[in-house]
Amino acid sequence: MQLKDATILITDDDPDVLTAVRLLLKPLVxxxxxxxxxxxxxxxxxxQQFDLVLLDMNFKSAINTGNEGFFWLNKIKATRPDLCVIMITAYGDIDLAVRSLKQGAADFVIKPWHNELLIETIKEAIKPKGKTTTTKPGSKDKGPQMIGDSEIIRDILYKLDKIAPTDANILVLGENGTGKDLIAKAIHNASLRSEKPFVKVDVGALTDSLFESELFGHKKGAFTDAREDRIGRFEAAQGGTLFLDEIGNISLQQQAKLLSVLQNRQVIRLGTNEPIPVDIRLICATNLPLSELANEHRFRKDLIYRINTMELMIPPLRYRGDDIELLARHFGKVYADKYMKPAPDFDNKAIEKLRQYSFPGNVRELQYTIERAVIMAEDSILQPKDLIFSPLETQAAAPVQTDFNLNSLEKNAILQVIEKHGGNITKAAKELGLTRTALYRRLSKYDL
Structure with a gap:
């Protein structure tokens, strides 16, 4: 949509603000x-139908919530979930504005604003969302590519553009093989820390004995094999980004140590008592659903709040529609170059085979499937017989249903459909054959 075609509603209890915005936008919309x-x-x-709402975060109204903007944002989203809302906030309420993004706001602007910035923010919010790559600010070099044109991927890339330049801690959720590490690197490349280190640690693979040494460092002689001083990954990422993969697999004891460092923003190397300040941007990833992380017998809630200022849910490949073909053709070119073969084309039946497969191993499984096909195919046009899926993933993809309680079946169906539609309640309700109100009742019933 073009700005000149937009109908905009602005709500603010300051008449000067209303007048200023009306005078600014009237010739443009x-x-x-x-x-x-x-x-x-x-x-x-x-x-009346609107394309965008500018909504103040604080009013002198009868609703005494402390931040009325959240109340009215939720009211708007309850009746018009697809309506674009930009929050207006004072500088001191930036944390609240970032929280509003999690609750469905498209963006926020800070008072007092520059007119050009406000106009550009509105233009960005109302235009079709999405792009296929992320790049470092001010750089011509492309960062890692997130390939796809599906609505759900466009939404992820739009959110990524908004949160990457901030220092907010980010939790990336998704099944194995969906590209969580790719997202983490893309966030770093699009951040203000892009020229500083990006350090990745698979914390789920660290034993208790290695956890502190690997993350926080140690002094020579701190333990039997400590033959020299060593900095930890927090210090190695100084000024940059620390990516902790498989955060959901660390023990409660490890969680307590990590929480202490994040609260104090300093590490103490094993074998010393000297605190070392650290300045890092934290990104975490896990294949566990947030509902499992919320189980305090498994994961500390105070740590979840520390690592989850913003969250990104990466969808399984089976929910990404035409992206499967885009990715297959991309990997075909990549491996054709690697193995010095002509870039392959795909027979229509081969594409259909890819579309009909559930890809339990997600993008990673597709990548290996195409690599294998490029190596083994007799012809430059890949046929269905060239596409051989991993028997390990196929066997793992068929869990046995053991709980046939009707409430459990209904709850699982609701969770799966909501995940499929990326949290879009309207689409989920339609697929389930329910009204939005009926679906909300069930969400409340099952405490979802």
Whole structure:
């Protein structure tokens, strides 16, 4: 959508703000409506269609929530889930504004704003979202590619563009093989820390004895094999990004040590008592669903809040539609170059075979499938017989249903459909054959 075709509603209890925005946007947009009292929002939205709402975060209204913006944002999203909302906030409320992104806001602007920045923010919010690559700011070199044109990938890339330049801690969720490490590197490359180190640690593979030494470092003689001083991964990532993969697999004892470092922003090497300040941006990833992380017998809630300022859910490949073909052709070219073969084409039946397969191993499994096909194929046009899926993944993809309690079946069906649609309640309700209200009742019933 072009800015000149947009109808915009701005809600702010400051008449000066309303006047300023109206004068600024009136020559640029189709229509602008201003409203001082947020309690009139439901009535206004019921009688007129808008493309975007500018919503203040704090009003002098009867609703005493401390941050009324969240209340009215949720009200808007409950009735118009697809409506684009930009939050208006004072500088001191930036943390609240970042939280609003998690609750469905498209963006936020800070008072007082520059007119050009406000206009660009609105343009960005109303245009079709998405791009296929991320790049370092001010650099011509491309970072890691997240290939795809599906709606769910466009949404992820849009969020990535918003959160990458901040220092917010990010939790990346998704099944094995979905590309969580690729997302973490892309966030780093698009951040203000892109010229500093990116350090990855598979913390799920560290034993208790190695955990502190690997992350925090040690002095010579701190333990039997400590033959020299060594800095830990936190110090190695100084000024840059630390990516902790498989964070859901660390023990409660390890979680306590990690939490202490994140709270104090300093590490103490094994064998010393000297605290060393650290300045890092933290990205964590896990294949566990957030519901399992919320189990305090498994994971500390205070640590979840520390690592999860923002979260990104990476969808399984089976939910990405046409992206499967895009990725297959991409990997075909990559491995054709690697093995000095002509770039392959795909027979229509081969594409259909790829589309019909569930890919329990996700993008990683597709990558290996195409590599194998490029190596073994007799012809430059890949046929269905050239596409051989991993028997290990195929066997793992067929879990046996053991709980046939009707409530459990319904709860699991709701979770799967909501995940499939990336949290879009409207689409999930439609597929389940429910109204949005009925689905919300069930979400409340199962405490989802």
């Amino acid at each position: 189709k229509e602008i409506v201003t409203e001082k009292n947020p309690e009139n929002l439901p009535a206004i939205l019921s009688r």
